[in-house]
Amino acid sequence: MSQKHPEMVALNADVVGYSRLIADDLETTTATMDVFHELVGRRIEENAGQLVNFVGDNFMAVFDGAIEAMRAAVAITTDVESMNARVPDSSKMRFRIGMDVGPVTASADDYFGDALNIAARIQAIAPPGGISVSGRVYRALDEPALRFRPIGRQRLKNIPEEVDVYEFADLPGDGSAPSAPTGLRLESPIVAVLPIHADSVEGTVRATAEMLRTDLIHRLTRMPQLRVIDAKTGLSGDGATEGARYVIETGVHQFGDDVRIYSNVFDVTSMNIVKSHKWNAKAADLFGLSDEFADEVARALEVDVIVGEPAGLYADLDDPVAIEQVYLGWYHLTAGTPEDWAKSLSYFDKVARTHPDKPYGHALLAFSNWMGASSGWARDREEVLGRAREQARVALAAGDQTGMAKTVEAAVLMSQGHGEQALQMREEVEIQRPTCDATYGVEGSVRRYLGQWEQAVELTDTAMRLTGVNKPWYPTVKACSLLMGGRVEQAATTAEMVLEHQPRNLEALLVLTAAQVELGSDRRARATADLVRERFPAVDVEAWLEASPYQDQASVERWRKDLTAAGLMSAE
Numbered sequence: 001m002s003q004k005h006p007e008m009v010a011l012n013a014d015v016v017g018y019s020r021l022i023a024d025d026l027e028t029t030t031a032t033m034d035v036f037h038e039l040v041g042r043r044i045e046e047n048a049g050q051l052v053n054f055v056g057d058n059f060m061a062v063f064d065g066a067i068e069a070m071r072a073a074v075a076i077t078t079d080v081e082s083m084n085a086r087v088p089d090s091s092k093m094r095f096r097i098g099m100d101v102g103p104v105t106a107s108a109d110d111y112f113g114d115a116l117n118i119a120a121r122i123q124a125i126a127p128p129g130g131i132s133v134s135g136r137v138y139r140a141l142d143e144p145a146l147r148f149r150p151i152g153r154q155r156l157k158n159i160p161e162e163v164d165v166y167e168f169a170d171l172p173g174d175g176s177a178p179s180a181p182t183g184l185r186l187e188s189p190i191v192a193v194l195p196i197h198a199d200s201v202e203g204t205v206r207a208t209a210e211m212l213r214t215d216l217i218h219r220l221t222r223m224p225q226l227r228v229i230d231a232k233t234g235l236s237g238d239g240a241t242e243g244a245r246y247v248i249e250t251g252v253h254q255f256g257d258d259v260r261i262y263s264n265v266f267d268v269t270s271m272n273i274v275k276s277h278k279w280n281a282k283a284a285d286l287f288g289l290s291d292e293f294a295d296e297v298a299r300a301l302e303v304d305v306i307v308g309e310p311a312g313l314y315a316d317l318d319d320p321v322a323i324e325q326v327y328l329g330w331y332h333l334t335a336g337t338p339e340d341w342a343k344s345l346s347y348f349d350k351v352a353r354t355h356p357d358k359p360y361g362h363a364l365l366a367f368s369n370w371m372g373a374s375s376g377w378a379r380d381r382e383e384v385l386g387r388a389r390e391q392a393r394v395a396l397a398a399g400d401q402t403g404m405a406k407t408v409e410a411a412v413l414m415s416q417g418h419g420e421q422a423l424q425m426r427e428e429v430e431i432q433r434p435t436c437d438a439t440y441g442v443e444g445s446v447r448r449y450l451g452q453w454e455q456a457v458e459l460t461d462t463a464m465r466l467t468g469v470n471k472p473w474y475p476t477v478k479a480c481s482l483l484m485g486g487r488v489e490q491a492a493t494t495a496e497m498v499l500e501h502q503p504r505n506l507e508a509l510l511v512l513t514a515a516q517v518e519l520g521s522d523r524r525a526r527a528t529a530d531l532v533r534e535r536f537p538a539v540d541v542e543a544w545l546e547a548s549p550y551q552d553q554a555s556v557e558r559w560r561k562d563l564t565a566a567g568l569m570s571a572e
Helices: 020-024 026-046 065-085 114-125 135-141 205-221 287-307 310-311 320-335 338-354 360-374 380-396 402-416 419-432 439-450 453-466 473-484 488-501 506-518 522-535 539-546 553-565
Strands: 003-014 050-053 058-063 095-109 110-112 131-134 148-154 163-168 190-193 227-228 246-255 257-267 272-282
Touching: 003 026, 026 050, 026 058, 026 065, 058 065, 058 114, 065 095, 065 131, 065 135, 065 163, 095 114, 095 135, 114 131, 114 163, 131 135, 135 163, 135 488, 148 488, 163 488, 190 205, 190 506, 205 227, 205 246, 205 257, 205 287, 205 419, 227 506, 257 287, 272 287, 320 338, 338 360, 360 380, 360 402, 380 402, 402 419, 402 439, 419 439, 439 453, 439 473, 453 473, 473 488, 473 506, 488 506, 506 522, 506 539, 506 553, 539 553
Parallel strands: 095 131, 190 227, 190 246
Antiparallel strands: 003 058, 003 095, 050 058, 095 110, 131 163, 148 163, 246 257, 257 272
8 A cells, every 4th residue: 555745855876986895895895885785774764764775886865854864964974974984985985965855755664755856856966975955955954054055046957947957075985075056157157178189280280289189188177167077079079068158279280390279269169269379389399389289279268258348348448558457457357245346446546537538447337336236235226337337438438339338328227217218328329239248238137127027047048158257247147037926935045055156235135035925935044144244344235126127026126035935035
């Protein structure tokens, strides 16, 4: 006779690299698994769970509560890590653990339900030695002391709906290392370095050519703004470049004693060449060119890929110092703190002062001022919005062709409640620069304030696809639109991912607070509200809400109700 349980937590675990361990040392691996069987059974029993099965290197367990399942998972992982401390690296074993919660049916000694299948799929993408849970488990825990990393919405094998996934952040060993998300990406751009083309060169030159590529990879991995893939095969090779936004193709051609080296950076989304370099050298001098080659490609990536905008829009400044200031200004602006925002203003101001007749410094000042006003970093929001519009008009008078100035004017109009005028100006920007990410981001923000939530989400998604730069203001708008459009779980995950990169993003904090209230995660909501007060002691949340140009008063009241419930606003 079967028994239905309305809600149980399913835990699935699997040993990483079990086949290799068996092949390397069958006897030791088998003995270790016997110890694991006993350890796992004891920890599950201690936490009121039931071991469903333990076959080979995989086990499944079910629990009545999320906190019990989490305690068991942490205890097992910690025990295993303690055992690993006594064995060589080649013999270490680590579990991947995944969890989900949902209805479960028990029949004889077996259990059935979607939660068991989803837990197994989450386990498969967990980091070695790590614990990953669904958004449902994360919210059921409702314990701020348990730190998780949001990974985003994941497409899991044979699971029709995408699932929010979180990684537990407080584990010993390899489980503390974050894995690469496949959902929403706010990380730095991924760059894949392809195998070098050197088929026609002689042996010593070929060896040196391979060294050029190796040195380039090492140089790029020292750049924290990038994630680097050493692609062993070409673009069509078994997913070698999967997830990469950019690929680097390098090659060496030899003509007697003369050698030509080239490097092309491609944008995978369009396969357009972002940057191209060529060097001519003697074969005997090729070795000495290695550092210069790696540094020049890396520098191009810093400006063209990481920062993005300066490459195509500000290169005609023809001033290396100004370009460097533009780069530094963008770098600090995306850091997302009031202190970094002030630094960005300083750098952009230097560009405007040294090149007053050119539009770029003024346009960047305009944008940075608007960001400060809209992100809660500025003490006097209206004053800073005024400076943003003033600088935008100066940039337009100087002949701005980047679309930045008009984008800022549209954003300021939006912030002042003139949504329809903002949309009209945004259309002018799209005509000027149809692939500009900011045009879609601004329209998304306008649509959000007009109450057109789904359009806002689609537009901000487009903005994020068009930029290879970490610009958390787009997913911030997306998080807000998801919340107000009723997709509360996605809103919470998106806001958390923004805060991973910009912990002092006021709007993302408020979105997360409201989402946690609506999801019933009261303790997490109060903890997030405490962060708002800690990080923004001078911010009047009521005033912030009143200044937000929502056309629909129901939206304002919804914000007010949620933030009041979290203790951020007066109940009066």
